[in-house]
Amino acid sequence: MSAATAASPWKNRRRRIFQSVFQTDVSGPATSYTHHDPFAFGSGAATATSDQQVIYDGAWHTVTARISLPPSATAEELFETLAPDSQQQSSSGEDVEFNQALDLLVHAPTVLPWATPRTDDIMAWHAQQVRAHFSHHVIPILTACVGEQQQQQQQQGDRNEPNMVVVMTSIKTLQAALGLYSHGLGLLMRGLSPAAASDSSTSSSGGAVGEAELVEARFRRDIHALVAISASEGLMASLRIVLVRLIGTVLGIPSADGGQRTGESQRPTARARPVPPTENDFLALAARRRLHELVEQLYNVGLAGERFQVLFAEIMDWMMSNFVSGAYGGVWAAASDARTFAAATDTISRNPAALSSTSPCILSLSDWIENHFARLSVEVLSRLSPSSSSPPVTLSDVKTYQSLALGRLAALRIAELFDIALAWPSSRGALDDLRATITTAPRRQQLTASFSRALQARLLHPGCSTLDILHTYIAIIHTLHALDHSKVMLGHVEPSLQLYLCQREDAIRIVVAGLLASPDEVRAARKATEAFKRQGERRQKDGDAGSSSRWKRAEGSGAALFATPAARSGRSTRTPGTRRLREATPESGSQSRTTTPRGDRDRDRPSAGPTKLVELALLLNDPSQTRRAQPADDEGLDWDDMSWVPDPVDAGANYKRPKSEDVIGTLISALGSEDVFIKEFTAVIAERLLGDPNRFDQELRLLELLKQRFGEAALQNCDVMIKDVLDSRRLDTVIRRMRQLQDHGRFEQQQQQQQQQQAPLMRTPAGPMAAYNNNNNRKKDEAEVAETQYHACILSRLFWPALDHEHFLLPPPIVDKQKQYEKAYKSLKSGRKLTWLNQLGQTRVELELRDRTVTVDCSTAEATVIYAFHDADAGEDAPPARRSADELYNQLQMDEDLIAAALSFWASKGVLRRAQQGEYVVAETLAAPGGGSWEQQQGTAGVPSDKNANNNNNNNNGKAPRRAGKTAGGGGGAGGGDAKEQERRAMYWQYIRGMLTNSSASMPLAQMAMMMKMLIADGFPWSNEELQEFLGEKIAGGEMEVVGGKYKLVKK
């Protein structure tokens, strides 16, 4: 055997050829042969070994040549070679040869005992081939198609189709490759199986067949692992998108790119709400079928491994969150909305009884979980493990899903809770959800913590007015009480609110004013509430009770809240941040301009007037709100109370179960201690009693109600105060009668009718007395001698809140009156002393001016100021009295601010007119009402009679010189309105000149407008454009110029 002698070099060469052909360095048999090589020369069996090895190698070559994979493959080739049949049809001769060779290899242990036979080798070699082929050819194809599609999708923008293409191409490629690989394997297996059959004589046939299956299964596992590991990120991303779309459609969740592809195509809104598809929703059915196919295909090519399952789980999780937040976010209606829950209603009856008492949201959510979510999970998971006998999703899994979904719903509601509270009472449905889902202590804690955060961020900041805070607080009390009757949650939330309210000095005043709201206001509020309810119903019927209406509500509130402060200019503290109360979204911002603010306020604030907490008055009269004092031993012993529940776990040690909602009680306790409230209440009551002592039914009623709350003793002061007022009325009558007897006819010269009331009295011998004057001036006939009527109200110092003593000099006639009153009082009640509180009185003043008589109810300070204009010595022709604030200051010793207030009060009544140098002049004549400026009228109409009540009775029918010159100047030519406008423009021009002279020589328009707005006390109504126009006129007139965008005055 020459071949044998030359075996070594030859075989080495052959091995090299082998390797070059198959591009593999795994050549098990050949390698092992070389190891044997040195042996071959040394042993007797060398020849046999060599021969057998040659035969073995030949067989090896035959087999490997047959099952080797195409060395280079493009996608097309891959698909072509794929056609499994074409390979089957290879010539029978080859087949036979192959089978023989394979046989030889498989049975090498027996047939060629010397040729280092290992059955595994051929399988391992094949696996290696497959791996190499996969990594060299298939993976590049996969990568290429993913990359290609990604490029396309970037260009096209449509995200679904390319992704679908990516997934499908990848699957096809993998299918082709796997077909190719299994073809080789199939050949091998065919060879192995007969071998096993022929083996059956020596070993049990079952064992051999089992081995073959084992080998094949191992190969499949390997190849699937290979595919799974090599799946690229791009492919998985595409797969995710495809799955999200399909699953979203199946579950009824609109995909992110709008609803037009999904079942909700009839909904035009971009923010379509998720709706579970009905049984015959064509699109959903198609998607479901498509999804099934896809999953099966994925499973077949090995892509349904762990990564796919993780992906699927993630998507399902995301879908659940999406569905919950999409379908229920902002849906708080208590009644089930006909459209949103239409799909759910027919299946509700099938729901577990445990949920029967819960809200529509929960019902429909459970239904969705059971009939859509869980169903889909079953369908997908069962396709992932078709062989497994146990169901992939058990009933307990479904329960877990449901509780998970309820958790999501709870989280959603918790996040929304602040808005829910604001929307009270139309948000009861949401509270039902919360009550049903907040079952554990951690969740309660989460709720209170999150709500407290929302409070801090949205309510408790300087931008919210106290009134807003109180409104919201009341809503919060309602809301949290509805959520948790035990009030423990409220207790957790309240502290920060209370702390903050304590910083608001006006809080108590607002509450008391709300409590004292008049019946009229209460009626109005009721009406508003009803209107609101009707509106709410209508809104619900309008469909889509979901997002759009919610946004509308939010917008409306924004507009309303802005409108309110704008109406009262100057309350700058309210304006800036009010909007933050509702989170302003771009949407609401843009739309609020188009909605009318009218009515929105009512909608937003159902039961409240804009300035008062009228709802408190409503609540005060609501019997269910009163705190019933129950004997302590009744607690928990009411065996018939079927709604009894144990105390919440997070209740404190001293927890006492409240019996009612008790908004007022909660509110009052939030404002500090009862003492503080009562003190403030007393102050307010005092104010009201002094203001209008004739009518205090409202106060009495409130007092009675508050007594039930706080007890008699706490409100004793108020009782005394009311008694004081009543007593002094009686006393006043007595004193007046005495006085009439004594000094009838002594005060003729006081035709001017002013009455001051001051009467103080002290019940205790030592102290000064609070006094209160009640002046009623009755108009008397001119001829008749008019007496200034003078009434006093006598207050018990100890029981009234501390009242400031404001010093000023009363007009002498009034002082006389006071003295008389004091004397009379002393004679009635010896040992007591009166201290007059001059500033607290009410006065009716009758002023006789030249052309008119003015009767005004005003404060004593105002009356005193106008009296100072009274000029007893003035002749009939004297010019109108003229005083400056400084003169008055010296004359009356009155506080400057009071003087200024009084002057502007009279100016607003048209009695005084501001003149040059801060002086005020009595407007003896007035234009006819409805006419133009009075100055003009004054110039034209002769005003014959002037009687100035201030100027006292002595000026009868005098003709005062007219300030004709001024009149002509002021009124010149223009109508009344124009004259006013002219005046205003002149004033603005002064401002502008002052600004440009002093502040800065040149300023841009915006800054000027800003300064004007800030500096002019009555507001600056012009827009920037109007100002620009005005400045334009001035520029045209040569008074100003523009330099570099800034305006400046032309230097003269």
Add this chain to the structure above:
Amino acid sequence: MEDNQNSAPGSVPSGKLGGARKTADPGQNAAKRLQTELMMLMTSPAPGVSAFPSADGNLLSWRATIEGPDDTPYAGLTFKLSFEFPSNYPYAAPTVLFTTPIYHPNVDFSGRICLDILKDKWTAAYNIQTVLLSLQSLLGEPNNASPLNGEAAELWDKDPTLFKTKVMDRHKDVEED
């Protein structure tokens, strides 16, 4: 804020009772008063003087202008001043400085003014306009008894011509921008 929210029918504004006005933020009161004064200045301006809040919109800081009165060495000149108001204005005097350099017996070289009504004689009855008018008259009638600028006080009587020259030398229009 209170007055609006308590305006129950027939009730007295709370300011009269509770003294809430007194407890209000003093800066607010000053700002209000200054706003009123501004309005008065604008509606009834006095000749030769004017004043306005500074351009940054701070009501407690004003700029003012005085025109030198005729028949004084300052005739034809304009002087800028700065007013800084304390938060308890008008119960305390504003700090007034000449920002335009001025040669005057009662004004030092950094613009500080010696005027009794701006110091111990201040009362709440004064206002910006009265201060400006007082300053304007001070230009014509310096108080040479207590000069801040001794040389000027001396020259005022001794050498009016030299005084006038010094005034013109010292005066410089400050152009702000």
